[in-house]
Amino acid sequence: MARTCHPVHLGEPAADPEPVPGCDVCMALARQRAEAYANGDKSKASDRNIEIRRHPHPHPKAVR
Ligand SMILES: [Zn+2]
Numbered sequence: 008m009a010r011t012c013h014p015v016h017l018g019e020p021a022a023d024p025e026p027v028p029g030c031d032v033c034m035a036l037a038r039q040r041a042e043a044y045a046n047g048d049k050s051k052a053s054d055r056n057i058e059i060r061r062h063p064h065p066h067p068k069a070v071r
Pocket residue numbers: 027030031032033034062063064
């Protein structure tokens with residue numbers, strides 16, 4: 008018999024990135040992502056995930 012693997016979901020990220028606490032941009036993106044999920048808009052949610060991942064944080068605890 009073939010080995011049992013769990014199904015692979017192509018094109019879907021394994022996990023959603025966590026917004027950085029204290030970062031207004033990340034928190035806003037995370038909120039938009041939650042709204043997109045609530046609306047069943049996974050493509051929009053995925054876009055927000057990319058933005059959260061790419062948002063630079065040179066000094067995470069020195070935001071403002
Ligand atoms: Zn951020």
